[in-house]
Amino acid sequence: MQAIATKELRSRMRGGRAFGVLTVYLLLLSCLVVVIYGFTARTIANPNPFDAGGPPPPLGKILFYGVTLVELLLIAPLAPSFTAGAIAGERERQTFDLVMTTPIRGRDFVLGKLASGISYVLLLIFVALPVQVLALLFGGLTLTELLLGFWTLIVATVFYASVSLFFSSVMKTTTTASLFSYIVVAMSLIGALFVALISSIIGIGGPLGIFFEGPPDQAAPKTWAVYLALLLVSLSPLTAGGLTAVALNTGEGTFWFRLGEGEGIPGHPNGYFIVSPWLVYSVIYLGLSALVIFLSMRYVRPTTARNPNNPSRPPVLREEGLPPPPPPRRVDLPPSAAQEGT
Amino acid sequence: MDALVQTQALTKRYDNLVALDSMNLSVERNSIFGFVGPNGAGKTTSIRIICTLLQPSSGEAWIDGHSVRDEPDRVRNRIGYMPDFFGVYEDMKVWEYMDFFARCYDVPASKRPGLTDELLELVDLGEKKNAYVESLSRGMKQRLCLARTLVHDPALLVLDEPASGLDPRARVEMRELLKELRTMGKTIILSSHILAELADVCTHIGIIERGRLLASGRVEEMIGRLSVRKRVRMRVSSKPLTAHRVLSGFPGVVDASFEGSAPETDEQPAALAFGLTEEVQDESAVLTQLVSSGVPVRAFAEESGDLEDVFLQITKGQVQ
Numbered sequence: 001m002q003a004i005a006t007k008e009l010r011s012r013m014r015g016g017r018a019f020g021v022l023t024v025y026l027l028l029l030s031c032l033v034v035v036i037y038g039f040t041a042r043t044i045a046n047p048n049p050f051d052a053g054g055p056p057p058p059l060g061k062i063l064f065y066g067v068t069l070v071e072l073l074l075i076a077p078l079a080p081s082f083t084a085g086a087i088a089g090e091r092e093r094q095t096f097d098l099v100m101t102t103p104i105r106g107r108d109f110v111l112g113k114l115a116s117g118i119s120y121v122l123l124l125i126f127v128a129l130p131v132q133v134l135a136l137l138f139g140g141l142t143l144t145e146l147l148l149g150f151w152t153l154i155v156a157t158v159f160y161a162s163v164s165l166f167f168s169s170v171m172k173t174t175t176t177a178s179l180f181s182y183i184v185v186a187m188s189l190i191g192a193l194f195v196a197l198i199s200s201i202i203g204i205g206g207p208l209g210i211f212f213e214g215p216p217d218q219a220a221p222k223t224w225a226v227y228l229a230l231l232l233v234s235l236s237p238l239t240a241g242g243l244t245a246v247a248l249n250t251g252e253g254t255f256w257f258r259l260g261e262g263e264g265i266p267g268h269p270n271g272y273f274i275v276s277p278w279l280v281y282s283v284i285y286l287g288l289s290a291l292v293i294f295l296s297m298r299y300v301r302p303t304t305a306r307n308p309n310n311p312s313r314p315p316v317l318r319e320e321g322l323p324p325p326p327p328p329r330r331v332d333l334p335p336s337a338a339q340e341g342t
Numbered sequence: 343m344d345a346l347v348q349t350q351a352l353t354k355r356y357d358n359l360v361a362l363d364s365m366n367l368s369v370e371r372n373s374i375f376g377f378v379g380p381n382g383a384g385k386t387t388s389i390r391i392i393c394t395l396l397q398p399s400s401g402e403a404w405i406d407g408h409s410v411r412d413e414p415d416r417v418r419n420r421i422g423y424m425p426d427f428f429g430v431y432e433d434m435k436v437w438e439y440m441d442f443f444a445r446c447y448d449v450p451a452s453k454r455p456g457l458t459d460e461l462l463e464l465v466d467l468g469e470k471k472n473a474y475v476e477s478l479s480r481g482m483k484q485r486l487c488l489a490r491t492l493v494h495d496p497a498l499l500v501l502d503e504p505a506s507g508l509d510p511r512a513r514v515e516m517r518e519l520l521k522e523l524r525t526m527g528k529t530i531i532l533s534s535h536i537l538a539e540l541a542d543v544c545t546h547i548g549i550i551e552r553g554r555l556l557a558s559g560r561v562e563e564m565i566g567r568l569s570v571r572k573r574v575r576m577r578v579s580s581k582p583l584t585a586h587r588v589l590s591g592f593p594g595v596v597d598a599s600f601e602g603s604a605p606e607t608d609e610q611p612a613a614l615a616f617g618l619t620e621e622v623q624d625e626s627a628v629l630t631q632l633v634s635s636g637v638p639v640r641a642f643a644e645e646s647g648d649l650e651d652v653f654l655q656i657t658k659g660q661v662q
């Protein structure tokens with residue numbers, strides 16, 4: 001694994017490309033912080049005359065959530081770009097066979113590729129740390145929110161990189177692997193919008209409505225429907241992160257909470273026991289990542305040992321005490337060929 | 343015979359296509375074994391199975407006593423493989439390329455720098471150690487790839503078309519390198535469809551066509567088994583038609599023909615060639631007969647049969 005990761009990182013960090021990506025990324029985030037700060041500060045300075053008063057908008061939170069969201073949207077296309085070509089590219093460059101004739105294990109090969117791809121994206125997340133931590137200076141942001149924001153980004157990075165690596169191991173070309181990877185990434189992000197759309201269509205009385213519009217006034221949603229809704233919202237880092245933020249800001253627990261507690265939902269006086277969406281999202285994404293990494297390891301090695309504990313032996317060795325073999329055949333000139341030559 | 347490579351009824355099928363048909367092969371230790379055959383004959387398929395890159399449909403292959411099917415990792419440690427078409431990591435330096443493969447073979451870190459220098463010197467790339475791989479010529483890349491195959495000191499080198507795409511000088515250098523590797527105790531399997539390439543370097547050959555190994559053995563033995571032992575080339579100042587008639591009637595002379603266009607009269611000079619079977623022990627008898635028939639012979643030279651003759655006879659002319 002170390003051999004592969006070292007080689008990949010050496011190649012990746014060489015030249016101006018890695019530095020360029022890093023610079024552009026930080027510039028974009030810094031510009032965003034300036035824009036958010038300017039916009040929010042102006043809003044605070046000129047309160048809405050129709051507003052009934054109340055506390056000013058939490059600048060720290062707005063900054064943090066804004067930067068995290070943009071980071072997620074930048075990481076989503078970057079992670080596949082580093083891993084979708086990792087294995088398919090070796091096939092295209094005709095270097096794959098060279099590596100596969102070494103005793104390197106499929107596991108080490110795949111994990112090495114994954115580690116190098118992920119580590120660069122993680123570098124992007126960590127270099128943005130000072131920009132995000134700025135939010136703490138403005139107050140309103142808790143350490144839990146900060147850590148969960150990082151965690152959401154890291155989990156998304158692992159998942160996007162793993163899925164892309166899987167397609168890279170299955171597909172023959174980088175182009176096809178990238179195409180499928182971006183479809184999955186798009187579904188992961190845009191799928192969240194569909195969930196929100198479905199929830200608005202199903203409406204206040206529907207099971208998803210309980211997450212978006214508060215508990216229904218009349219009939220209580222079925223328990224299974226509530227958990228299905230939890231599953232759906234946890235399928236995307238956008239909705240999972242968003243709802244976790246909502247839960248934290250309404251004073252709910254970090255890991256679990258009771259939804260609709262004390263709101264008089266018929267049949268559910270204590271509300272519904274809900275595992276926090278970020279936790280469900282983490283389990284789903286990391287579980288899927290482990291699955292696709294395992295499959296990549298299986299795909300990447302073209303041959304596997306058939307019977308390593310009781311290997312077959314060639315005729316010569318069998319003569320030394322092992323079961324007898326059929327004799328090796330001497331291949332002679334075919335008689336027809338010899339006749340034709342005369 | 344101490345065989346390093348053995349195969350038994352090795353077969354590879356792709357749906358209805360039989361790429362390799364019950365191949366039984368033995369390759370002696372410290373030999374250079376040339377796999378000869380036209381394109382699509384099954385050379386690369388057998389090589390890929392031996393190198394654990396392809397699973398056989400049936401049959402078995404052992405490298406140094408280890409089964410490619412049951413102990414692929416042990417086999418990989420004993421093999422250095424250079425494919426016919428291969429890429430190199432262009433964005434790496436030459437020493438990094440060597441270092442990467444040394445790591446893949448678990449060569450201890452303390453040994454890697456010295457080993458890299460040693461191997462680069464062997465393939466005459468010592469001065470290119472810090473150059474980028476992309477800056478190397480095709481021949482240099484081929485030599486670098488050969489150095490890479492040696493990084494774990496394998497017993498067997500498997501080289502698929504090692505001289506393809508090389509200029510004449512690089513071919514000669516590659517040939518000399520292979521001979522040197524043999525003196526270092528390596529066993530080498532190399533494939534080619536260019537017979538002249540193999541003739542000079544191989545100690546053994548195996549002829550494969552349409553997935554079947556038609557013949558294998560030492561090069562001299564194979565040539566010895568030829569039905570036409572020798573070929574003779576001669577030139578005459580005149581009487582070419584008489585010479586042709588004499589040759590055609592001489593017992594043990596086969597395939598007498600004019601080189602170039604046949605002369606129209608018996609007064610023209612011409613060049614002829616003919617084959618001698620085992621029936622003719624001494625070709626001077628043929629020369630005596632020609633001279634006594636009044637043919638003015640200017641030149642008369644024998645040539646031993648070569649791999650090309652072997653190949654043509656064995657494959658019955660089904661050469662591409």
